[in-house]
Amino acid sequence: MSHPIKPRLNVAALRILIAAACLSLASCGGNHSALNPAGPQSERIGNLWWLLFTVSVIVFVLVVAFMLYGAYRSRRRNNAATDENAERRMARAVSIAVAVTVVTLFGLLVASVLTGRAISPPPSGDFLTIKITGHQWWWEVEYEDPVASQRVTTANEIHIPTGQTVMLKLTSHDVIHSFWVPSLHGKKDLIPDHEIITTIQADAPGTFRGQCAEFCGHQHAHMAFFIIAEPPDQFQAWLENQRKPSVQPADQLQARGQQVFLTKSCVLCHTIQGTPAGAHVGPNLTHVASRQTIAAGTIPFAHDSLARWVVDSQSVKPGNRMPQNMLSPEELQALLAYLESLK
Amino acid sequence: MNVESATVTTDDVRAREERERAILERTWASPPGLWGWLTTTNHKSIARRYIITAFIFFLLGGIEAAVIRLQLSRPENRILGPDLYDQFFSMHGTTMMFLFAVPIMEALGLYFVPLMIGTRNVALPRLNAFGYYVYLIGGVMIYVAFILNIGVDTGWFSYVPLSGPQYSPGKRVDFWAQMITFTEIAAIVGGIEIIVTAFKQRVPGMSLNRIPIYVWAMIITSFMVLFAMPAVMLSSSMLATDRLISTHFFNPAEGGDPMLWQHLFWFFGHPEVYIIFIPATGLVSTMLPSFTRRPTFGYLALVLSLVATGFIGFGLWVHHMFATDVPQLGQSFFTAASMMIAIPSGIQIFCWLASLWSGKVRFATPMLFILGFIALFVLGGLTGVMLAAVPLDLQVHDTFFVVAHFHYVLIGGAVFPLFGAFYYWFPKWTGRMLSERVGKWNFWLLFIGFNLTFFPMHQLGLQGMPRRVYTYQEGTGWANLNALASIGAVIIATSVVIFIANVLWSCRNGLAAGNNPWESDTLEWDTQSPPPPYNFVFPPTVNSRTPMWTRTADTPVVTGLRSECREVLLTNPLDAEPDRRYEMPGPSIWPLMLALGVGVTFIVVIFTPWGIPIGGTLCAIALIGWFWSGNRPEPNLPGQTREPLEDEL
Numbered sequence: 001m002s003h004p005i006k007p008r009l010n011v012a013a014l015r016i017l018i019a020a021a022c023l024s025l026a027s028c029g030g031n032h033s034a035l036n037p038a039g040p041q042s043e044r045i046g047n048l049w050w051l052l053f054t055v056s057v058i059v060f061v062l063v064v065a066f067m068l069y070g071a072y073r074s075r076r077r078n079n080a081a082t083d084e085n086a087e088r089r090m091a092r093a094v095s096i097a098v099a100v101t102v103v104t105l106f107g108l109l110v111a112s113v114l115t116g117r118a119i120s121p122p123p124s125g126d127f128l129t130i131k132i133t134g135h136q137w138w139w140e141v142e143y144e145d146p147v148a149s150q151r152v153t154t155a156n157e158i159h160i161p162t163g164q165t166v167m168l169k170l171t172s173h174d175v176i177h178s179f180w181v182p183s184l185h186g187k188k189d190l191i192p193d194h195e196i197i198t199t200i201q202a203d204a205p206g207t208f209r210g211q212c213a214e215f216c217g218h219q220h221a222h223m224a225f226f227i228i229a230e231p232p233d234q235f236q237a238w239l240e241n242q243r244k245p246s247v248q249p250a251d252q253l254q255a256r257g258q259q260v261f262l263t264k265s266c267v268l269c270h271t272i273q274g275t276p277a278g279a280h281v282g283p284n285l286t287h288v289a290s291r292q293t294i295a296a297g298t299i300p301f302a303h304d305s306l307a308r309w310v311v312d313s314q315s316v317k318p319g320n321r322m323p324q325n326m327l328s329p330e331e332l333q334a335l336l337a338y339l340e341s342l343k
Numbered sequence: 344m345n346v347e348s349a350t351v352t353t354d355d356v357r358a359r360e361e362r363e364r365a366i367l368e369r370t371w372a373s374p375p376g377l378w379g380w381l382t383t384t385n386h387k388s389i390a391r392r393y394i395i396t397a398f399i400f401f402l403l404g405g406i407e408a409a410v411i412r413l414q415l416s417r418p419e420n421r422i423l424g425p426d427l428y429d430q431f432f433s434m435h436g437t438t439m440m441f442l443f444a445v446p447i448m449e450a451l452g453l454y455f456v457p458l459m460i461g462t463r464n465v466a467l468p469r470l471n472a473f474g475y476y477v478y479l480i481g482g483v484m485i486y487v488a489f490i491l492n493i494g495v496d497t498g499w500f501s502y503v504p505l506s507g508p509q510y511s512p513g514k515r516v517d518f519w520a521q522m523i524t525f526t527e528i529a530a531i532v533g534g535i536e537i538i539v540t541a542f543k544q545r546v547p548g549m550s551l552n553r554i555p556i557y558v559w560a561m562i563i564t565s566f567m568v569l570f571a572m573p574a575v576m577l578s579s580s581m582l583a584t585d586r587l588i589s590t591h592f593f594n595p596a597e598g599g600d601p602m603l604w605q606h607l608f609w610f611f612g613h614p615e616v617y618i619i620f621i622p623a624t625g626l627v628s629t630m631l632p633s634f635t636r637r638p639t640f641g642y643l644a645l646v647l648s649l650v651a652t653g654f655i656g657f658g659l660w661v662h663h664m665f666a667t668d669v670p671q672l673g674q675s676f677f678t679a680a681s682m683m684i685a686i687p688s689g690i691q692i693f694c695w696l697a698s699l700w701s702g703k704v705r706f707a708t709p710m711l712f713i714l715g716f717i718a719l720f721v722l723g724g725l726t727g728v729m730l731a732a733v734p735l736d737l738q739v740h741d742t743f744f745v746v747a748h749f750h751y752v753l754i755g756g757a758v759f760p761l762f763g764a765f766y767y768w769f770p771k772w773t774g775r776m777l778s779e780r781v782g783k784w785n786f787w788l789l790f791i792g793f794n795l796t797f798f799p800m801h802q803l804g805l806q807g808m809p810r811r812v813y814t815y816q817e818g819t820g821w822a823n824l825n826a827l828a829s830i831g832a833v834i835i836a837t838s839v840v841i842f843i844a845n846v847l848w849s850c851r852n853g854l855a856a857g858n859n860p861w862e863s864d865t866l867e868w869d870t871q872s873p874p875p876p877y878n879f880v881f882p883p884t885v886n887s888r889t890p891m892w893t894r895t896a897d898t899p900v901v902t903g904l905r906s907e908c909r910e911v912l913l914t915n916p917l918d919a920e921p922d923r924r925y926e927m928p929g930p931s932i933w934p935l936m937l938a939l940g941v942g943v944t945f946i947v948v949i950f951t952p953w954g955i956p957i958g959g960t961l962c963a964i965a966l967i968g969w970f971w972s973g974n975r976p977e978p979n980l981p982g983q984t985r986e987p988l989e990d991e992l
Contacts, residue, residue, distance in 0.1 A: 032806070032807035032819070033805060033806045033807055034738040034739065034805045034806075034807070035805050035806070042738075044734065045734045045735060045737070045738055048732060048734055048735055049729075049735055049738070049805075052728065052729045052732065052735060053729075056725035056726070056728070056729070059721070059725060060721055060722055060725060063692065063696070063717070063718075063721045064717075064718050064721070066696050066700070067696055067699060067714060067717055067718070068714075070696055070699040070700035070704075071699050071704045071706075071714065073700075074635070074699065074700070074701075074702055074703050074704045075704070077703055078703065079636065079703055080635060080636045080637030080701060080702045080703045081637075081701045081702075082637045082638070082701060086701050087640075087701075090640055090697040090700065090701055091641070093693075093697065094640075094641060094644070094690070094693040094694060094697050097689070097693045098686070098689060098690055098693060101685070101686060101689040102686060105682045105683070105685055105686065105728070108682065108728065108732065109678060109679055109682050111732075112678055112731070112732035112733060112734065112735070113675050113678065115732070115734040116671065116674065116675070116678075116733045116734050117671070119734055120671055136510075174504065174510060175502075175504050175505040175510050176502055176504070176505065176601065178666055178741060180807075180809070182738060182805075182806075182807045185737070186666070186734060186735075186736070186737020186738040186740075187666050187737055187738070187740060187741070188666055188737070189666045189667045189668075191601060191602070191667060191668075192504060192595045192601065193595035193596075193600075193601075194602070194667075194668055196667070196668045209807070209819075211807065211809055212809065213666075213740070213741045213742065213809040214502070214666075214741055215497075215498050215502070215505070215741075215810070215811040216505060217429075217505060217510065218425035218426060218429060218496075218813075219425060220809075220811060220812060220813075221425065221812035221813045221814050221815065224816075297816075298816075318424055318425055318426075319425055319426065
């Protein structure tokens with residue numbers, strides 16, 4: 001019975017090895033991969049990953065090789081070799097293997113603790129501080145400033161300056177969410193009534209995708225965000241623009257749009273600074289046209305998708321908190337024109 | 344006193360055996376018909392129902408998994424909406440953890456522990472029946488809810504506040520919370536059964552250092568059950584009261600804390616993994632001798648490893664919570680503990696390799712599953728070490744990497760040994776062998792399908808795919824690996840269908856097995872296949888760890904137990920010296936009645952607090968009935984007393 005087994009077992013082992021090799025080679029995902037680090041924190045974690053990966057491959061190959069060879073070589077004998085000498089040799093081999101395991105694990109523990117220290121937030125310092133609040137199913141982003149009027153509130157897109165440590169204060173408005181930008185850092189949870197602090201840093205300009213990583217209800221799948229790392233002067237310019245109140249309507253259509261916004265249900269949930277709209281249920285729309293996506297990274301900020309979102313958001317992101325809005329075509333076009341002007 | 348040498352002539356022995364057998368058949372038979380079916384307290388009947396029920400839940404959980412893979416096979420799939428998908432993945436996790444994995448492990452223990460230690464029934468047989476019925480009611484209840492579109496949709500660990508009254512209105516989570524309590528009552532009952540049976544009913548000679556490793560594994564598992572399950576029953580009950588009568592254990596607005604739920608849940612949830620895994624390692628250690636033709640290498644090391652795992656398993660629950668605000672020092676402690684648990688697991692693996700290395704390996708189907716188990720479990724263990732490292736865990740926690748990891752540990756580490764054990768013990772259950780040829784197809788398809796499905800998930804997680812998403816967007820780059828995983832799922836399903844076909848076919852047409860088809864070393868192979876209700880005519884005594892291999896014609900057997908009533912021999916816990924004879928209770932309807940009373944209580948309170956007085960009354964009636972029957976005078980068959988038996992010794 002054992003004859004056909006051997007080659008097949010070897011094929012299985014080979015397959016696993018090939019798969020392991022693929023994993024190591026194909027580790028070049030997009031802009032949201034833990035294997036594609038873009039900041040010092042994710043870089044340190046990446047190094048730890050490769051250390052653990054290498055050790056694991058070695059251990060796995062050794063164990064499977066011993067197992068298969070052990071099973072294979074026993075075919076030559078007629079009986080189990082259980083005399084005292086053989087048992088003693090086995091005991092010695094097992095003891096050595098256990099000792100090696102213990103030493104290896106200790107080494108990994110040290111590596112893990114050192115990495116953990118390196119990536120933990122520094123105790124103090126003058127950092128750009130951003131407060132991020134999780135909502136079902138979007139991210140509220142608030143740039144802190146000692147001067148209240150200088151604070152900036154936006155949603156789902158977080159601009160940061162490159163080469164600087166940025167401190168994030170994470171909390172939640174409703175259920176537990178988790179903030180995760182694999183290219184920059186590991187995840188941290190957003191827990192109601194708790195404030196968790198973490199720091200991130202991007203070394204070079206770029207856009208990094210992140211996504212909620214703790215199951216938070218029906219639209220957990222569509223709760224993405226973007227970190228947009230820009231050179232410091234560019235970031236400063238962006239921040240200055242965000243601090244301004246919204247632009248005033250430039251033409252009649254936009255003015256009509258603003259009127260629609262303020263008289264329909266929009267105003268019940270959203271804020272547009274510089275207008276009477278000041279509710280905090282949904283995302284702040286003061287500079288919504290400066291963002292690239294809507295609905296937490298679900299659809300692009302473009303005329304058609306915005307129209308669909310405003311009128312029937314439930315077909316885009318079923319279960320989200322935005323109601324369906326009954327607007328006449330004229331009202332809708334005016335509203336879109338107004339929203340698109342909010343750079 | 345109850346042990347004698349079988350040195351009389353074989354004819355005498357045989358004649359006496361037949362006489363005894365006839366009496367035992369009468370004594371231990373269940374009443375005929377449906378009544379007998381409902382009242383039986385035979386551990387094999389109960390365990391067999393347990394195994395079949397758990398396997399049906401395994402199939403249901405598997406169907407849910409298949410639907411999940413169908414939904415995720417391509418980006419922006421709309422076969423399921425988020426509402427239905429959330430119910431499917433929550434039911435999948437809930438089913439596999441609460442209704443399949445733990446129950447089937449305990450069920451195997453309830454079937455085989457008494458046989459392996461040479462006794463006639465589990466201790467407390469009516470409690471055993473009660474445990475099964477409670478489990479059945481809990482499982483059926485949550486599936487009825489699921490069919491009625493009130494299936495749980497908050498995941499198998501249902502974090503608050505999402506599962507709290509504010510964010511999960513309706514009855515979905517209530518059914519789930521009550522189901523937890525049901526199944527954990529059953530689990531605790533099973534644990535108590537196994538501990539008492541294993542410590543008090545071993546045959547003479549089976550001192551602590553001769554207990555089969557599988558029985559050791561079940562003892563340690565049972566102790567873990569006793570300490571872990573109350574934590575989750577407490578938390579599920581607190582959740583139920585938060586939802587039903589507005590307590591605020593987990594409500595931050597009223598001074599509660601959602602982190603309390605996570606600590607309580609994972610204080611159960613992590614040991615839970617070992618509650619599933621330790622019996623599986625016990626299965627491997629106990630099957631290996633038959634397929635390496637030597638006693639398992641390193642008995643003491645294996646047993647101590649299991650004990651160590653049992654202890655350390657309670658010290659690493661926080662590694663599920665590294666992304667919360669656990670302080671640095673605390674993180675390091677739990678990292679160290681999580682890595683430390685790799686040591687006992689490593690010892691076990693090295694001991695098994697040593698058995699292979701020095702044994703004469705026979706590549707039967709159970710052995711293939713053991714080899715597959717070792718490879719997959721090592722891989723799952725290694726990713727486990729990765730997850731123990733906090734910085735790396737922060738990256739891959741709650742992603743498909745973790746999904747891959749725990750399926751390697753739970754399917755590779757527990758389901759593979761289970762399939763091996765099915766092939767190994769099927770002849771004992773039915774008297775017929777499963778087809779070896781089909782078994783090899785079963786193994787290879789499962790092995791290949793499993794790796795196709797779950798290996799790519801490691802990479803999906805590293806590439807940023809969170810778990811529990813009902814779909815993913817086009818540009819994420821996750822489509823190909825997801826499609827591959829879904830193809831793998833089809834192969835797994837094929838393999839399971841082949842297994843079922845093999846079972847159905849072999850039940851009728853399998854080769855006759857005989858008492859000990861694998862030439863195994865443990866006592867369950869000493870009796871007929873399938874075993875009679877009383878297990879052994881004369882329970883054998885043992886003088887080594889491999890009793891079936893070292894017995895001789897004059898190895899003593901146990902006599903002197905009364906055959907006309909359900910009597911078992913109690914021995915002392917350490918050396919298994921005969922202690923006293925004990926009469927087991929017979930069939931009773933009250934375990935079922937009490938389970939129904941408990942069921943009414945838990946289900947009605949979901950809708951009205953009146954459930955407590957109503958259900959409490961029903962339970963009180965059932966309990967009165969239960970203990971009343973215990974005071975009936977002992978059945979004394981005419982013409983037979985205990986004296987002659989004593990004289991015989």
